[in-house]
Amino acid sequence: MMQTVPFDPPLPRSLSPRGCMAAALGSPQNADDRDLIVRSASGDERAVGALYDRYGSVVYAVAYRIVGQRADAEEVVIETFAQAWREAPRFDVARGSVAGWLTMIGRSRALDLVRARSRRDRITAAAAEQPGGAPGMGDWRPDPSHSVDHTERRVQVQRALQGLSPSQRQAIELAFFEGLSQSEIAERLQEPLGTVKTRIRLGMQKLRESLRPFYFERGT
Amino acid sequence: MSHPGQESPQDLAAAYALGALTSEEARGFEAFLAGSVEAQREVAEYREVAALLALAGPEGRLEPGLRDRVLQRVRAGEARSVTPAGGVPRSRSTTTLWLALAAALLAAVGLSTGLLSLRGRVAGLERTLAAREQALDQRQRELEAREATLNAILEPGVQLFQLTATGDPEPGIQLFWDRDRNQAIIHGFRLKAVPAGHAYQLWFIRDGKPVPSVTFKPEPTGHAKVERVEVPATGDISAAAVTIEPESGSPQPTSPILLVGALKKS
Numbered sequence: 001m002m003q004t005v006p007f008d009p010p011l012p013r014s015l016s017p018r019g020c021m022a023a024a025l026g027s028p029q030n031a032d033d034r035d036l037i038v039r040s041a042s043g044d045e046r047a048v049g050a051l052y053d054r055y056g057s058v059v060y061a062v063a064y065r066i067v068g069q070r071a072d073a074e075e076v077v078i079e080t081f082a083q084a085w086r087e088a089p090r091f092d093v094a095r096g097s098v099a100g101w102l103t104m105i106g107r108s109r110a111l112d113l114v115r116a117r118s119r120r121d122r123i124t125a126a127a128a129e130q131p132g133g134a135p136g137m138g139d140w141r142p143d144p145s146h147s148v149d150h151t152e153r154r155v156q157v158q159r160a161l162q163g164l165s166p167s168q169r170q171a172i173e174l175a176f177f178e179g180l181s182q183s184e185i186a187e188r189l190q191e192p193l194g195t196v197k198t199r200i201r202l203g204m205q206k207l208r209e210s211l212r213p214f215y216f217e218r219g220t
Numbered sequence: 221m222s223h224p225g226q227e228s229p230q231d232l233a234a235a236y237a238l239g240a241l242t243s244e245e246a247r248g249f250e251a252f253l254a255g256s257v258e259a260q261r262e263v264a265e266y267r268e269v270a271a272l273l274a275l276a277g278p279e280g281r282l283e284p285g286l287r288d289r290v291l292q293r294v295r296a297g298e299a300r301s302v303t304p305a306g307g308v309p310r311s312r313s314t315t316t317l318w319l320a321l322a323a324a325l326l327a328a329v330g331l332s333t334g335l336l337s338l339r340g341r342v343a344g345l346e347r348t349l350a351a352r353e354q355a356l357d358q359r360q361r362e363l364e365a366r367e368a369t370l371n372a373i374l375e376p377g378v379q380l381f382q383l384t385a386t387g388d389p390e391p392g393i394q395l396f397w398d399r400d401r402n403q404a405i406i407h408g409f410r411l412k413a414v415p416a417g418h419a420y421q422l423w424f425i426r427d428g429k430p431v432p433s434v435t436f437k438p439e440p441t442g443h444a445k446v447e448r449v450e451v452p453a454t455g456d457i458s459a460a461a462v463t464i465e466p467e468s469g470s471p472q473p474t475s476p477i478l479l480v481g482a483l484k485k486s
Contacts, residue, residue, distance in 0.1 A: 048294050049287065056282050056290070062274035074286050082293040096264045100271035107239070107274075154275040161276055175240035176273045182240045197231060204234035207269045215268040 033098035033216075040088035048085050055099050055216075056081075057150065059106035066110035066177050076113060080106040099216030111179040153214045160210035168203030171196055233259055237266030369447065372396065372405055383460055383481035391442075393479050395460055397451060404449040408462075411438035419467040420444070420478070426455040433460075435469045457483050 031039065031050070039047030056077060063076035083105055091101065161169055174180045174188065182200060186193040232249045235241050241249060253259050372378065373396040383393035391412065396405040406422060414420060414437060422433040431452050438444040451457060462479040463470075 045291060045294055049291055052287055052290050056286070058271075058274045060282055060286075061277055065274070065277050070283075074283065074289070077282075077286060078290050078293045081290045085294045094260060094264065096267040097271070100267045103271035103274045104267065150275070153272060157272045157275040161273075172238065172273070173276070175235070175238045176270055179239060181242045181245075182235055183242060185240070197235065200238065200240055201231050201234050204238065204266055204269060207272075208265060211269055211272050212265075214272065215265075216271060 034093060037084075037088050037091045037098055040085055041091070048081055051084065051098070051102065052077075052081055055102050058099065059102055062103055062177075063106050063110040066107065066179075067113055072113055073110070076106055076110045079109050083109070097216040103216075107176065107179075115179070153216075156211060156214045160207050163210060164203050164206055165199075168199045168206070171199040172203045172207075175200060233262035234266050237263050237270050239270075365447075369405060369445070372398065372447070375400075381460070381481050381483050383462060383479040385479040391479060393462060393481070395481065395483070397483065399451075402451045402453045404451050406434075406436075406444075406446045406449055408436070408438060408442075408444035410442045411444055412442070413438065413440075414464055417467055418464050419469075420462050421465040421469055421473075422446075422449065423461045423463065423473060424452055424457050424483075425459040425461065426452050426457050428458070430461065430473055432469060432471055435465065435467060437467070459483055 031047070033051070033054070036047040036051050040051070059080050060073055060077050063080070064070070064073035067073050067076060080102060084102055091098070095101065096104075164172070170189070171182075171185055174185045175182070180188060182196050183193055185191075185200075186196040189196065232241065232245070232252075236246060236249050236253075253263060373380065375398055377400050378396050378398045381395040381397060383395060385391050391408065391410040393409075393411075394407040396407075398404065408420070411420065419435040419437050421435045423430040424433055425431070434446050434449050436444050436446050459480060459482050461473075461477045461481075463473045463475045463477055465474055
């Protein structure tokens, strides 16, 4: 099923003075993701809080998986939502869901962090060999406040990943969590570049088919 | 559908959404992407897939205070990047830096103040020491002068003569004459101050005629001392006298004799 993406031009912040629009939009807790972006663009801090409530754990999860340290992951979360607040007026719905947008911001900030620090602190390729086994997360425990959708999505994502071949899963995780290009993955794995490209392409196609019903865009 | 290179858009769309293209590959694909709605949909969907990978790990519980920190950062409107592990966020680094600078400044100010105070005290002590050394030197010179005077008047052959006068209190002059060196030392006491532009002048009476000698002014205490006074080496030096003359001295006495004493060989 191909997701339809309505055209909704970015909201110019100059045309939506922060605070004025927010007051007219009611409680942010009942708003959908795009409304929250509009509220953020209009200056409603509660909208950012609501986005954090919905996707803070997702951003934290990807950040933690990449940076491997709680303090750094938290800083990535903070910066991600701060960046979202700043860039909310320029959010482009054509590029995907709000959750995907936040997740990719978090991933980028986390990778920036990892690239900026010593390579020895990085989560190594060993993590990619053990999908679902991110190190150092022993103090995590389920948060009952999270939506059932996240739990269901998590189960489905892990199941979809298990449905990939180990080499496909490894290539995809190296790209997403370590920020490696296909060429770098080929070099890392000592595999032909074409082989890596094929693994990524086929793996992503499988994931798309498996996860389409669980896209963030369908709401929480 | 057109596409760059030898790969299909589907190939590149998945890798692009996953962030697995090099910068050069990404730029080329974005140029293609701008003109392909289908490719845009492909990328958008693969982005959703990529975002779901965030859930690949176990679910975690966020620290309760993190939400407040997020909102604080939002309120601050800070545009910052994330700093590496082991370091601190830039804001904290900046804060720490400012605090460190402030602390260093305070320390420097305190240290500078201390140094300035110390330097002031040292300078004061140095001035005191210099003054005391100067006074000590003066005392030393006075002692040496007294020692020299004492030695001079104690030299064998030196004779002491008194020049006297009438008055109340009675002034006087001691004249130590070293005949071997034809020099004398005179020491006056209870001498009155002289008018401005004037001084006492010593006369030796040689062969019955006054020979001009040194001029001198008494100190406020009434004392006066002149050393190495040349005494005429020839002729009969019978007496010495003192008059008040212009301070540049006179070839002949221009005022009455104030003090006089006979200089007779013992």
